[in-house]
Amino acid sequence: MKSNFLWGTSSAANQIEGGWQEGGKGPSVMDALATVNGHRVENDNLDDQNLFFGSHKAVDFYHHYQEDIRLLAEMGAKAYRMSIAWTRIFPTGLEEVPNQAGLEFYDRVFEELHKHGIEPIVTLSHYESPLALAKDFGGWSNRKMIELYVKYAKTVITRYSKLVHRWITFNEINCAQVPFGIMSACGIYMSISDKRNTSQLRYQCLHNQLVASAKVVKLAHEIDNRNQVGCMIASMYTYPLTPKPEDVRANQLSMQVKNYFASDVMIRGTYPGYIKRYFKDHGINIEISDEDQKILEEGIVDYYTCSYYMTNCVSTNKDAEKTSANLISGLKNPYLQTSEYGWQIDACGLRSYLNEVYDRYQLPMMIVENGLGMHDTVEDGQIHDEYRIKYLRQHIKSLEEAVEDGVDLIGYCAWSSTDLIALSTGTISKRYGFIYVDVDDDGQGDFTRTKKDSFYWYSKVIESNGNTL
Template identity: 30%
Template structure:
């Protein structure tokens, strides 16, 4: 791997596609650049180190749930290769790395109170190795991999009892790692695991009202109930951190939401209102209770009593329970209005929005399509999203995920994958718009590229590659793509001209 690493650091990138009028020095001095991964997608070693099973283990073992019928038992073996991978981060000249802790490595069944010492030791080694390389650890406590016992015995996020279990897990992590971890994220993309896991059934645990997909589930109520318990779990963990650990450890704690930027398809009042509803159901679902005390009015109107209510005590607990907002953003969609169905049986989180989204307008795509069916390259969307979030919530922002994928074409060689000029352009253009948002006054403090490495991409299995580094899934050898080479140059400190 030394020769591969040298290829990142030593290449002289002169072609036009690698030139950029933007450099890291154009961003604020304290601005953080980093990479991102999640435990289930990269670690593997699912039966090692005392780790318990998760809902995603069970989901991947269920025929038909994963596009290529694969699983993450090995993933990309980050559990054993983490030192090598940390060197790859260093080669990129990154300041930080965002990763998640696997709950089932810390509390194997999620319910018990006995802490797995092997799991604690693994993350201690990982955090220490990052810091030794000068890379700041940004830790996500929950990135979708719920311990299986919590789902099987309690119903997972639909059971209010999960709050106390998450709180115990979170406090265990604060106590074990908080002397070195100064940036915590309680949850990653709750909209995805609450709706896709408890509504559409597309993600684990796969619950849905569609009986052809699942024998259990109620898509009209469970996503909202799960989301409610996630919010209370978040606020409870924050209260524990702020009252017991922050005074001594001095860190900060946030929450990461994902959002496609919605743009009205036309200038009609109906489409503009539909766009506002779309934002309310994506962002307001999570951030309005924290900053304004309740769910958005559009959600109350369209979901009715299926949307839970907060007690006064819960409202106080939630109030301002964020030091920063994490934003995951990839793409933008046109939005138009759609009438709600009169039949209550047809209602669910998606239908309740009363919208249709599309990537096409007047026969023209909104942007170049990446591999994933949902991902179009629309750089201006990230600027509009950042400026909207800053104007609405006035909280510091970290871009916690941003990136694009290509199809894992079996006919391609490593060299084919390495020539990812579309990804290079993606990062160049999206970062330009992040910079413009900062120039316009938004308090953006960091940017994390998704992803450090090609990995197990949830329901898409290994068919989709998001990495800056190509991973050969048969040998697990890592190879830098041109996007890795570009980042290493973009982030390289400028050297003053001695002749000036």
């Protein structure tokens, strides 16, 4: 790797911070998701003692940020991809004056990172729109969200212009297309099974986010010409299940619609022909003005980031065997092993994906999420997570091959720094971190931090710039 390669870790505010009512913070859509029998459910009564809301405490980064950043420094991290909680800055999203306590909290976080020589890579919106906007405006289905988001983004980009120069507008923006994204990515207080949760609604939400992103890209460049702004895509890389031509075509369309559409708009500045055909075939009519088109053309991003966990297969055979996946289900690949959660492990696919994306865009790339969620066991105060080391080793080897192929890869931030609350369940038993946090699925524990074996392994990877795996 190049000497300035950004080795690091990643997290999200709603999954680590806690302190959901401290420092003037307002509730986000994620704060309204309770865990019942391992599943997320919406609940208006956020103080219901009979329900568990994982984001309310999370792993308490709000009070442990100095310790957690010190541990990142001990690991040798060069970068930390994190997010700002919108509702710490504007509790309902409607305020004209930002919450000073929230701004000061991130002042301290960024200053602590810089003290340890760690570069922050900051996501402006990571699945946590203000709950008030979800209830009163229908979240991102309402164009009013665009200017409210721009106001928030302008506030924080201006405030932290001396401390942050790499920004990401929306986390996994393409997930606004999937039914699960209606509460998190689309910021709408609506269940997955709600009859109003239609493709039409979700694609309108996505369009509004694409316009908002483009506005913020242009704004960030005006605030400070050192600012670099990236897109962030959930890799939904798939293969045709068979060489049957219909399977190959089905896979091509799946990749276009699920994986490339959002980044095509954010990087090329216009809606591609295939999505216009897709909208026509599915009766989807998005409100796109001439002004929107101009904004999209003027606000293309500077670099490409993505999450990568697994791959799936696509087929026209409706009876093909399915398997679990990140946010959406997919078809089982008979040549891949799976994790205990049914996620298919495909390190080779990472190399293929990086090559395809780089060939398409020719922009600097960064992996900002990649990791393995497993049940970890504490044995005599230690966590021996060789399975995580094996997974990460395979994927780092694959990305190094991609660099040899000519891909301009500028960084790798593994998911995640500490253990954190899972997006889909709100629980912590499916652990991802290099650092174990003593808290259980009911929020009980003393929040003590313990370094796992993977912590020491990754430290050597960073120190050797990827030469020691």
